[in-house]
Amino acid sequence: MTDTKRFFTDCLLTWNRLHNSRSMPWKGEKNPYKIWLSEIILQQTRVEQGWPYYERFITNYPVVEKLAAAPEEEVFRLWQGLGYYARCKNMLAAAREIAGKHKGAFPNTYEGITSLKGVGAYTAAAIASFAFNLPHAVLDGNVYRVLARFFGIDTPTDTTAGKKLFTQLAQEVLAKDQPATYNQAIMDFGAVVCKPQQPLCTACPLASRCEAHQKGLTDLVPVKSKKLVIKKRFFHYLLLEQQDHVYIRKRTEKDIWQNLHEFILLETPAPANDTDLLQSPACRRLLGKHRYRIVGSTAEIKQQLTHQTIHARFIRLSVGAAFPAPDGFQPVATTQLKKYAFPKIIVDYLQR
DNA sequence: AATCCGGGGCC
DNA sequence: GGCCCAGGATT
Incomplete structure (x- = not known):
């Protein structure tokens, strides 16, 4: 680990300890069912938008067996308005897998977690670290942005090469002795300080050694290769x-x-x-x-x-x-x- | 490797 | 109008 990478990790942990006041209903949660549910709901969804849905699902289905036993139509009705409806279908399939095959015990290895329907690399890392303290780095939109800016990486994030590069870097700078705290910290930091637009560089503890900030490139990274056709x-x-x-x-x-x-x-x-x-x-x-x-x-x-x-x-x-x-x-x-x-x-x- | 899948918030 | 959001599955 280089000095710069160590600085990056330490800074995020310090910022988290001293300045992170972001609170969410699932924060500090250790129940894998609740973590999984919140992560599925939050895929490509803003925290503010997903929050009330999470509350509703937990109220209606406090344990995985309740969700597994629920009629599909009822679950879709609760999901109505949240978008990306395949998530709902996959969520129900995973709940039934856990309640049935695993007898309600949530898988507690990265491989077991990632085998669940609707759970990819990001969600598996989130559950593995938050619920089981396993050393897997999350890589979501926040992490891409923070890494791309600080390390000055202009490789497009939506390519195979980009995904590979950022996955390796994310895993390298992960604080492996406290993966849950670190993963939470970098995502909160990306949402609160290193925001997509108008990042708070003047209040950023990383700014002195941030490539993008030093070169005035914060608005140019991260890079995406393709533009949408509507x-x-x-x-x-x-x-x-x-x-x-x-x-x-x-x-x-x-x-x-x-x-x-x-x-x-x-x-x-x-x-x-x-x-x-x-x-x-x-x-x-x-x-x-x-x-x-x-x-x-x-x-x-x-x-x-x-x-x-x-x-x-x-x-x-x-x-x-x-x-x-x-x-x-x-x-x-x-x-x-x-x-x-x-x-x-x-x-x-x-x-x- | 590229494309598809919602809805909402911000500029 | 364009971009992004605690991404994943499919082709």
Whole structure:
């Protein structure tokens, strides 16, 4: 370990001891179930956004057996609005694995932990260090940033070479005699001092030997190689209403919002009005020769996702009792809709 | 190795 | 509008 690396580690530990006042419900927690749950919720999610979800999950499922025994629909409903819904599916699978195969005992080795669904290198290191004090360095967005700036590394973080380089460096500067404290410290430091924008360099104990600060490069590192391509999609949701019921289905195809529910979806390559839509072959096929009445329709509602912008409209159609259920759809009483998980754009619509 | 997967907050 | 967030799975 070089002098610079030792300085880096010691500084972070000292900063943590003297100046870190960040508090979170799972901090200092030793229960691996609670640590695991918080880490799954926090993947690509801000602490402030994930916090209330964590509280709700722990209240509803205080032990892993409760989560494992919960109906999938109920768990998805609790997850609703948090995004990246594969996390929810994987979380439930892992809970059932732990409760069943491991009889409720959380795996206590890095290999055992990382074999759980939805648990990758970061989450495994977090659980291993926080719950079992094993010497594995976490590598998340905070750590990438702190390392890239202090050591002046411009290798893109989203490449194989970058991941390898940062993983090695992170493990090297880990305080192996106190991995839990150190891992917590570097992430808190990245969130509080070495922030993405407007880092607090004037109050930073590392600044005197920080490469990026010395060279005025804090805004240029860490480097990412690729830029996002965002495409537009135009969704038209038909609320087919039959008395006090409406038709919904679960999304199962390989696309966004898998395992969430939705109304009848007509997607067009460009914006379309009610008339165009209702005359379209897909819609004529759906409605057949049955009578319907347009109850109302909304203007476009926008939802920004990472890779897509969704432009959605909602059109209410009233049909008679003889109308047959569309393929794959089930009628649900409108009072029962709150039992199903929907994408945010639908939740927003329903709340009006 | 590249791409996909949500929603929210900040500038 | 662009970037980032206690990343991971899939192709």
